[in-house]
Amino acid sequence: MSPGGLSEAGAAPRAGWARAGADPVKAVRAAEALRDDGDILGAAAILTELCRLFPHLPYGWRERAILRRRAGDAAGAAHDFARALAANPGDLLTRVQAVRQLAGAGRLDEAQACLAAFVPRTPQQTGRVARLDQLLAYMRHHPEAEASRLAMAIRTSPRHLDAAAVEVRIAAALAEGRPFSLIRLGDGEGAWISDPAEADGRFRDLYRRNRKRILRTWFGTDALIDRRDFLALRERFLATVPAATVVGVTYPERIRHEYGIASPDGVPSCTNVLRHVAPLLDGAGPSFCTHDIHLDLHLSGGLHRLIGAGHPIGLISCHPPLAAALARRPGTRLAAALLVPEEKEFAGIIGATGMPGSHYPEAFGQVIARLRGRDWTGVLWLVAAGYLGKLYCHEIAARGGVAVDIGSIADAWSGKATRPGLADLARYRLGDGQHQGARR
Amino acid sequence: MIAATLDSADGIVMTTDPATARERALRALATRQPLDLAVAVVTAHPDDETVGLGGAMARLRNLTLVQLTDGAPLEPDVAARAGFPSRQSYAAARRGELVDALAVLVEGRLARQVFYEIPDGRLADHLAVAVERLVEDLIHVDVVLTHPYEGGHFDHDAAAFAVQEACARLARHGAHAPTRLEFTSYHRLHGLLRTGRFLDDPAAPEIVVPLSAEAARRKEVAFACHRSQAGNLRMFGFGPERFRAAPTYDFARPPGGEAMYGMEVWRGLSRAFAGATEA
Known part of the structure; x- marks a missing residue:
């Protein structure tokens, strides 16, 4: 069928449909392309037309359900997922999306029933169903309310610091020659923070995945x-x-997001981080901030003020040119720079670094050996090294230094948008230091 | 812990201060012990590393290799004489030979490998870029080993300049700069070609490291990997390797040895040095 055929059938072709052609699969792809370009209405127009013309196919319903869920239309999404499942009850992808939709809306019993109605036919399907089942069990055992309560307890604690307060603490540690370590715990770290009984027991498959x-x-x-x-x-x-x-650590809005989409990694990772650190509020433990503090410190100018304050700077990153770029900034003294191999998922974005190996174990051992080689009192270390970077921060502080986990800011300073939040790279330029760092 | 305060004179902190790094590196090389410091080897051509320190490389545990030229001159007849249809294919072959040699010398264990891909013989034309890139690469290491300034090959002399200038820039900017060491290449003295030796310089004492039987075997196999250079490599043997702390050269003056490439070429080289020197 051609778009012309549609007109003959009496239905006026909507904007975008002409790009989809007559093929339902091509139509889905065209809708996805529009959606990824931010043209949600254009994508919705194609999918609505697809559902009308091919109501017996699951694709259109499923993709429209995903669009509606993203738009916050939970009821509409549930309706479309139900239609998709009715069209093909054996489609696991649709089933998974439907279960997550229901779980994200807090309808765990319905989600469980929806999942139970699926009969796996392959070991892969069995594994995927088991992991989803464990996610539902996790969300029952650690409901959003619990995670939100923990996140709010941290946010409202007197020990919770905003970017300005963190900057003051770092500056004071440098001025007084005191050790300091700021580490951030995101999804990746959260995957390794868990109750051993859970990790080896009821949530084993989910955690391993x-x-x-x-x-x-x-x-x-x-x-x-x-x-x-x-x-x-x-x-x-x-x-x-x-x-x-x-x-x-994570914050209440992020918890809402992760539970809202029933994220198989986001829910347990964020919640387990909060469960792990919340008891520290009771003692004389660390202070807290959001795990986006590196972005806040950049945007507030805090990082630039700290870098330009005349203290020797150390850098650990995967970007070979970054150390010299920092050293060229007036007033910046780059005292030490260590390279680590890049995170492999982002190798394509980061580009060739000349480091053939993996961060662990070879490079890790070399970095630790070099960090242990001397005292770092009075040195501000900027550490962009992921999970292993937390250990580097610890080693630096143990030797008197000040370590700040700057994470993906190093990517942005190098012109590499490795995270969706860095898409607007212009906001995250390293700059020459001349016009940055003024208090706002 | 080494010290509780910043390093002495210039107040710059480094992972290992230059004097300590120099001492540790030369001691490890002399005693044929493994060296855990971050070391960069900067060479002009693929095969210079094999000639200069093929026996010692296996003991450098945190090694970055910086290859300044691709080993293929721009003149098409050179590639043709070597049996290659184009300069590009000659360069690719030399890269492959290097990879093979490194598999023998360090079993492929390199922390980092960087190719600047400047045409062989044209390093002087690209000195400014080479120095800028070396600034970016050498800031990450404690020790850099490169060619001496001795008049043997103009790319070798340009490499010696580029490394000295890059380290000087780092130091001027208050940044970490590695300590500079040298390995041997070749030069002419009293009309005779000398390989595997430095020009005599009482102010720059050298260490002499005999090759163990295993190191000599590895080096011999690595020589054979540089198949397209078999003729040139016959000039070099498998005697002791020599290293020393690099002197601070005055590149406005001719090299200590006879300029094998001729004084006219040296004058061009000298102009290139002057042009790439930061004011």
Whole structure:
């Protein structure tokens, strides 16, 4: 059928439909392309037309359901997912989306029933169903209300710091020659923070899948998942949390988002981080901030003020030109710079660095050895090294230095938008330091 | 812990201060012990690393190799004489030979490998870019090993200049700069070609490191990997390797040895040095 045929059938072709052609699969792709370009209405027009012309096919309903869910139309999304499932009850992808839609809307019983209606036919399907089942169990056991309560407890604590307060703390530590470590705990770290009984028990498949995924992101392989040395490293990582000066964690809005989409990695990772750090509020432990503090410190000019304050700077990153770029800034003294291989998922964006190996174990051992080679009192270290970077921060602080986990800001300073939040790179330029750092 | 305060004179902190790095590196090289410091080897051509320190490379545990030229001159007849249809294919072959040699010398264990891909013989034409890139690359290492300034090959001399200038710029900007060491290449003295030796300089004492049987075997196999250079490599043997702290050269003056490439070429080289020197 051609667009002309549609007109003959009496239905006026809507904007965008002509791009879809007569093929339902091409129509879905065209809609996805429009959606990814931000043309939600154009995508919706194609999918609505697709559902009208081919109501017996699941694709249109499913994709429209996803659009509606993203737009916050939970009821509409549920309706479309139901139509998609009715069109093809054996389609696991649609089933998974429908279950997550229901779970994200807090309808866990319906989600469970929807999942139970599916009969896996392959080992892969069995595994995927098991993980989704465990996600639902996790959301029952650790409901959004619990995670939000923990996030609010941290945010409203007197120990919670905004960007300005964090900057003051860092500056004071540098001025007084005191050790300081700011680490941020995101999704990746969260995958390695869990109750051992849960990790080896009822949520085992879910946690292993999340850990494998993040290992592939970091190292390009998940071969480390059961390696003793890497698991031992996890114990050292966990020890860095109570020892840190400031810990960046997730916040209530993020919790709402992760539970709202029933994210298989976001829900347990964010919640487990909060469960892990919340008890630290009771003692004389670290202060807290959001795990987006690196972005806030950049945007507030705080990082630039700290870099330009005359203290020697250390840098750990995967960007070979970045150290020299920092050193060229007037008033910046780049005292040490260590390279680590890039996170493999972003290798294409970051480009060639000349480092053929993986961050762990080779480069990790070399960086630790170099950090242990001397005292770092009075040195401000900017650490952009992911999960292992938390251990570097710990080593630096243990040797008197000030370590700030700047994460993906190093990517942005190098002109690489590795995260969706960095898409507007102009906001995150390193700059020459001349016009940055003025208090706003 | 080494010290609780910043390093001495210039107040710059480094992962390992230059004097300590120099001492540790030369001691490790002399005693044939593994060296964990971050070391960059900067060479003009693929095969210079094999000639200069093929026996020692395996003991450099955190090694960055910076290859300044691709080993293929712009003149098409050179590639043709070597049996290649184009300069590009000659360069690709030399890259492949280097990879093979490194598999023997360090079993492929490199922390980092960087190719500047400047045409062979044209380093002087690209000195400004080479120095800028070296500033970016050498800031990450404690030690850099490169050619001496000795009049043997103009790319070698240009490499010596580029490394000294890059390190000087880092130091001037208050940034970490590695300590500079040298390995041997070749030069002419009293009309005779000398390989595997430095020009005599009482102010720059050298260390002499005999090759172990295993190192000599590895080096010999690595030589064979540089298949397109078999003729040139016959000039070099498998005797001791020599290293020393790099002197601070005055590149406005001719090299200490006879300029094998001729004084006219040196004058051009000298102009290139002057043009690439930061005021």
